[in-house]
Amino acid sequence: MKKTIFTIILLLFTLFLVSCNTKRYEYIEGKINVTATTNIMGDLAFSIGGNKVSVYNLMDAGVDPHSYIPRPGDYNALGRADIILVSGLHLEAQMGEIFNEYQSIKPIINIGQELLASNLGSRLIESSEFGGNYDPHFWFDITLYKKAAEIFAAALIDYDPINKDYYLINLSSYLEQLDDLSNKVFNQLKQLGSTPRILVSAHDAFSYLELEHNFKVYALQGLSTEDEISPSDIIEIATIVIENNVSAIFPETSVPIETITALSEAILNHKDGFEITIGGKLYSDSMGNSNDDNTYLKMYLKNINTIVDALLESRG
Structure with missing residues (x-):
């Protein structure tokens, strides 16, 4: 009897802990409720939808979408959403079947698929290492991200044509901000001069910087963080x-x-006296949640500043 009571108490305590650590979804009446997979997509939705939308992100800051497994509460957020916004191109690798379940029930805006079918589809990077699929980190190409904004704006207008002018005004403003971001990034990177721009990161999330900003990118892991790293890779x-x-x-x-x-240890073991700096952390699959990194615009510029600062400082 005592064992049974202890088991029940333990179960209730476990459920309490789970509930405390589970985000609660709330449907907001009078708004278009958008459930986005990543906070990058959520920021895109809010930038265009403004006060007409309520945006809920399945994944918080710092969450890896490649390995993310849906939680019980996610089904409620997806099921009650008016629109589901997906980054796509297999970024949300564990969620394909779930998206298929809702495909015939409500609008699912798969930005990656829409980009592929657009006039800018040729800018997407095809990777043999990713099974012939495309690199899903398209947001590091500002031109592609601008197209993503246009795609979502069109979807909102299709769903809510009465507020078409409002969405178009927001889109125009956001595209101007993205152009301004592009100019800021260009000016920042000029500090690196004509020296080859080599970026070495934890996983292959920054290949679009090669096209957009003339970097040569190397990474320990492939496009997915689920790829294993061998000693030979290091x-x-x-x-x-x-x-x-x-x-x-x-x-x-x-x-x-x-x-x-x-990697740093391997470099030092391979060549005594070689000076290598571990720079600041880059945002790859997720934005941050602080005032200086909680939007796409801030996150992108902070990445560039982090890269430039580390490379300039290490040059002495």
């Missing part, structure tokens, strides 16, 4: 760093720092 990247005299390597907010730490 040695290969360490060799590249040494041969190209790379001065800084970068961890990420959604990837354990141990991967970059292991």
Whole structure:
């Protein structure tokens, strides 16, 4: 009897802890309720929808979408949403079947698929390492992200044509802000001069910077953080760093720092006296939740500032 009572108490305590750590979804009457997978997509929805929408993100800051497994509460957020906004291109690798369940019930805006079908589809990076699929981190190409804004605006107008003018005004304003961001990034990167811009990160989330900002990108992991890292992978990247005299390597907010730490140790073991700096953490699959990183615009510029600062400082 005592054992049974103890088991019940333990179960109730466990349920209490789960409930305390579970986000609560609330449907807001009078608004278009958008459930977005990542906070990057959520920011896009709010930037266009403004006060006409209520946005709920399934994944919080720092959450890795590649390995994210839906929680029980997510089904409520998806089921009650008016619109579901998906980043796509297999970023949300564990959620494909769930999206299929809702496909015939409500609008699901899959930005990646829409980009692929658009006139800018050729800008998407196809990767043999990702099974012939496309690199899902398209938001680091500002041109593609501007197209994503247009795609979502069109979806909102289709759902709520009465407020078309409102959405178009927001879209126009947001596109101007993205153009301003592009100019700021260009001016920041000019500080690096014509020296080869080599970026070494924890996982392959920054390949679009090659096209957009003339970087050569190397990463320990592939496009997905679920890819395993072997000792030979670490040695290969360490060799590249040494041969190209790379001065800084970068961890990420959604990837354990141990991967970059292991690379730093391998570099130092491979060549005594080689100076390598571990730069600040980059935002890859998620924005932050502070005042300086909680929007796409802030997150992107903070990434660039982090890269430039580390590379300039390590040059002395």
